[in-house]
Amino acid sequence: MNDIFKALNDATRREILELLKEKDLSAGEIADAFNISKPSISHHLDILKRADLITSEKNGQFIIYSINTTIMEDVLQWILTFKK
Template identity: 80%
Template sequence: MNLLFKALNDDTRRQILELLKEKDRTAGEIADAFNISKPSISHHLDILKRADLVSSEKKGQFVEYSINTSILEDVLQWIITLKK
């Protein structure tokens, strides 16, 4: 859970999740949406992957990323239980 909150505690990573909410994208497509270096985007994607917020799939020479909404559903369920 700590990895999840660390991943969400960064504006760039939240913006990446917003992009992936629209559709799956390659690392290059994600990088093109930002004014930061590709290695920085790779670092952010790695953190999101380790937190299980995104998954990746190799498609030819590209890696395509998609959002993993099930982890967010799990976190929401956990937060709801805190109210009780």
């Protein structure tokens, strides 16, 4: 769970998740939405992947990223356990 909160603690990574909420995207498409270097985007994607917040699938020469809705649901369920 610590990896998840570490990943969510960064505004860029939260924005990446917002983009992926709309549709699956390649790393290049994600990078085009930001004014930061592609290696920085790759670093953010790696952190999101290690936290299982996103998944990736090779499609030809591209890697397509998707949001992992299962882990997001698990996090939400965990948060809801604190509700009185």
